[in-house]
Amino acid sequence: MAEPSEKARAKLLSLNEALESGAISRVRRIINSGLAPVDVAHLIESSPPRDRKLLWDLVDKEIEGEVLQYLSDDIQSQFLSDMSAAEVADMTADLDADDVADMLQQLPERVIQEVLDSMDHQDRSRLEAILGYPEDSAGGLMNTDTITIRPDITLDVVLRYLRRHQSLPDMTDNLLVVNRQSEFIGVLPIRKLLVSDPQQTVREVMSTGGVTVIQATQHETEVAKLFERHDLVSAPVVDANGILLGRITIDDVVDVIRETADHSLMSMAGLDEDEDTFAPALKTARRRAVWLGINLITAFIASAVIGMFDKTIQQVVALAVLMPIVASMGGIAGSQVLTLVIRGQALGHLSSANFTWLFNRELIVAALNGVLWAIVIAIITWLWFGDEMIAVIIAAAIIINLMAAAVTGAALPQILKSQGIDPALAGGVILTTVTDVVGFMSFLGLATLFYL
Amino acid sequence: MAEPSEKARAKLLSLNEALESGAISRVRRIINSGLAPVDVAHLIESSPPRDRKLLWDLVDKEIEGEVLQYLSDDIQSQFLSDMSAAEVADMTADLDADDVADMLQQLPERVIQEVLDSMDHQDRSRLEAILGYPEDSAGGLMNTDTITIRPDITLDVVLRYLRRHQSLPDMTDNLLVVNRQSEFIGVLPIRKLLVSDPQQTVREVMSTGGVTVIQATQHETEVAKLFERHDLVSAPVVDANGILLGRITIDDVVDVIRETADHSLMSMAGLDEDEDTFAPALKTARRRAVWLGINLITAFIASAVIGMFDKTIQQVVALAVLMPIVASMGGIAGSQVLTLVIRGQALGHLSSANFTWLFNRELIVAALNGVLWAIVIAIITWLWFGDEMIAVIIAAAIIINLMAAAVTGAALPQILKSQGIDPALAGGVILTTVTDVVGFMSFLGLATLFYL
Known part of the structure; x- marks a missing residue:
């Protein structure tokens, strides 16, 4: 996902003006005026669909590939579908293999094969190594541009070997040490290489213990946690036999962290984190209709509960006036607990052992806030309708619903997670159903029992 | 915020058991059994308050400071408040200056001064440089452990100079080049140093153009954007006169990215991102009472609207049964738009130019989904109550409320942001007020006009 800069924001404005007035040559000048590819991608993402294709066609051929890699999946697949396999292979020739793999995954299987066939042997085999792993695994995230060395040479030889390179790959903080079987055996941190005696061998200086080694099959969120925990810049990736496959760098991990965090926020509103603005x-x-439909079911369940008490409402209209308060306070209190528990899950703070403590804490909080707001609401109700019986009934219903909200908000994410259902997606809907049903049922039910 | 590992998760379970059974010596063994400080911090954060102090007292003195830096602000300030200034100074002696600065900011001004007075001169002046800037600025995020070189020496001299160090600071991907006045003039990437001819001078090899230089006063979210855009590992920080002050490294930026992302999620439920689980x-x-109180005002406003139509409801109870559906569908549709726009703002995708397009798109989406679900709801209503007039009225109200939700959800974040109010915090409450009021008003109002 592309990020804005101040300069890009100004360009965005003048670009929109130029597009409005149809001044194509001005548009071309703006997007090719030394703007970084990430900024061009940002301009395209910030434009409505009808302008995107136009902008894309105006991008200089040399930076097309780089621009494309910063675009969201949706837009990538739209642009790629208009290109031939040879064009795709040509455009992606200078990019990192992991970024190319991500792009290709937007294409149908058949087209991917065509693109691979149009590549030279080395590029193809690199890509195939990455494409063999799921997109959200360490293997799909890794890059194959590693510098490997043998343990038995001296640092002096390493330094001379490095000097034969035109440049080193980005984010090379470690050289990876492998044996003759390409098995990973340790890292030689550049930091150590620079301060050590050149006559020492790699084996004497390299780190073996405490090195974070990533399995190609590990999930990308696990990889992100390892990077965060150990403050890594890069980490080696190995297969099940310990053979070095490549390495993962922090820039790609930052993208994973951002997407994972985005996921909870968007899911809670029934949106996809890849959603194109x-x-x-x-x-x-x-896309949104589905979510509205699911929530409509919830709403009708709540209505059905109210419908059970239509005779009570007919006699005491104040109940209809006040009943949304009970449901809404429950919903708000519940969603606070739900959000806290979902975040606690993401941070790994919750275990079966400390969950009991949290659950009890939430019950106490619900009781405290239940009593507090029950009193406030009862007083307002009494002043409004001058009816102390309704005041007492709504107070009781508020306490009941806040307790129900606490139980649901705390327990639901754990139950959903254990069933393999995403709590951020399903939690809110189920919670609202519970707080609506309990809210209306307790308030109208108590009124029917004690008032009539 | 500490992150879990599989090992830590297993420890968490056995630790909780040991705590339950009061086996202090076993607890001590667990937390000092070669667990990384970040894992110890995670264990403490994952424990209920009554156990935390106990665990903290059992942590080995040598790793206390490191453990503390991984704990959340709340817990840090709790533990720090029990220590003397000399103890704090002693504990933090081996930590990075930026991390110490973050911790000290949890203490009262007077205590900070005492801690500074107990430090040696070098540590104190480093810390004072950082503490002079707000915690959420680049200056508060930077570290002062930079390796600086002069432009007129040869790479060979640089290499020999580096070899005089025991080790280089973490994440040293660039050496920073300064002139005699300590003004920053460029970077010498280690990647270039390693592949260049040692007889060249720093000036010949160093990069000056295209180097991201950060102003000490820049906000940390701007810093994070620069790191993401340019795939940086570290960046130099300068003051207004271009004097080099220090550097920021990606590990601290990753924390900023995570906290910023957390902020939106937690704010939308009226929670603080620093909230301790x-x-x-x-x-x-x-803390939660405040949020419930604010939402209670919303709920009473909605009730007041319903109260205006109490006579209508008394005659047609079906209205009371159905009215939550209108309000709830509006709330759901609105919160989808709201979330999308808030994320769009965070990603910098929205400008005054493309906002009109987005606004119109949302109106079209609301109209399409409004008509679709109005028909579905009308049919169900008709089947349920056998009353085509109510069916038509609820259909109209649904369309009106979904349009109102779209307008509010799209415009509100932009208006709030321009007023300096956090849309993630205030947006949801205001949106719900609008969709409740418009929902009840349109449904009950139309019924009063056309039905009675």
């Missing part, structure tokens, strides 16, 4: 209306409407 | 019940109840 400027997706066309029809596509957006279709 | 295991805060005591009283503290938690007090």
Whole structure:
């Protein structure tokens, strides 16, 4: 996902003006005026669909590949689908293999094969190594541009070997040490290489213990946790036999961290974290309709509960006026607990042992806030309707619903997670159903029992 | 914020058991059994308050400072408040200056001065440089452990100079080049140093153009964007006169990225991103009460609207049964738009130019989904109550409320942001107020006009 700079923001404005007025040559000048590829990608992402294709066609051929890699999946696949396999192979020739792999995964299987066939042997075999792993695994995240050395040479030889390179790969903080079988055996940190006696051998200086080694099959969120915990810049990736496959660098991990964090926020509103801010209306409407439909079921369940008490409401209309308060306070209190537990899960703070403590804490909090707000609401209700019986009933219902909200908000994410369901996605809907049903049922039910 | 590992998760379980059974010596063995400081911090954070102090007292003196730096602000300040200034100075002696500065900021001004006075001269002046800047600025994030070189020496001299060090600071990907006035003039990437001819001078090899230089006063979220955009591992920090002050490294930026992302999620539920999952019940109840109070005002406004139509409801109870559906569908649709726009703002995708397009897109989406679900709801209503007039009225109200939700969800974050109010915090409450008021008003109002 591309990020803005101040300069890009100014360009965005003048670009939109130029597009409005149809001044194509001005548009071309803006997007090719030394703007970094990430900024061009940002301009494209910030433009409505009808302008995107136009902008893309105006991008200089040399930076096309780089621009594409910063675009979101949705837009990538749209642009790629218009290109021939040879064009794709040509465009991606200078990019990192992991970024090319990510892009290719937007294409149908058949086209991927065509693109691979149009590449030279080395590029192809690198890509195939990455494409063999799921996109969200360490293997899909890794790059194959590693500098490997043998343990039995001296640092002096290493330094001379490095000097034969035009440049080193980005984010090379470690040289990777492998044996004759390409098995990973340790790292030679550049930091150590620079301060050590050149006559020492790699084996004498290299680190073996405490080195974070990543399995190609590990999930990308696990990889992100390892990077965060150990403050890594890069880490080697090995297969099940310990053979070095490549390395993962922090820039790609930062993207994973951002996407994972985005996921919870977007899921709670029933949105996908890959959602394109400027997706066309029809596509957006279709995606959102599903979520509205699910929530409609919740709403009808709540209505059905109210319907059970229609005779009570007919006699005491104040109940209809006040009942949304009970449901809404429960929903708000519950969503606070739910959000806290979902974040606690993401941070790995929750275990079966400390969950009991948290659950009890939430019950106490619900009781405290239940009593506090029950009193406030009862007083307002009494002043409003001058009816102390309704005041007592709504107070009781508030306490009941806040307790139900606490139980649901705390327990639901754990239950959903154990069933393999994403709590951020399903939690809110289920919680609202519970707080609506309990809210209406307790308030109208108590009124029917004690008031009529 | 500490992150879990598989090992830590297993320890968490056995630790909780040991704590339950009161086996202090076993607890001590667990937390000092070669567990990394970040894991010890994780164990403490994952424990209820009553166990935390106990665990903290059992931590080995040598790793106390490191453990403390991984704990959340809340817990840091709790532990620090029990220590003397000399103890704090002693404990933090081996830590990075930026991490110490973060910790000290949890203490009262007077105590900070005492701690500074107990430090040796070098540590103190480093810390004072950082403490002079706000915690959330580049100056507060930077570290002062930079390796600086002069431009007129040869790479060979640089290499020999480096070899005089025991080790280089973590994440040293660039050496920083300064002139006699300590003004920053460029970077010598280690990558270049290693592949260049040792007889060249620093000036010949160093990079000056395209180097990201950070102003000490820049906000940390701007710093994070620069790191993400340019795939940086570290960047130099300068003051207004271009004097080099220190550097920022990606590990600290990753924390900023995670906290910023957390902020939106937690704010939308009225929670603070620093919220401690295991805060005591009283503290938690007090913090949450505020949010419930604010939402209660919303709920009473909605009730007041319903109250305006009490006579209508008395005659047609079906209205009371159905009215939550109108309000709830509006709330759900609105929060989808709200979340999308808030994320768009965070990613910098929204400008005044493309906002009009987005706004119109949302109106079209609301119209499409409004019509779709209005029809579905009308049919169900008709089947349920056998009353085509109510069916038509609820259909109209749904369309009106979904349009209102789209307008509010799209415009509100932009308006709030321009007023300096956090949309993630205030947006949801205001949106719900609008969709409740418009929902009840349109449904009950139309019924009063056309039905009675």
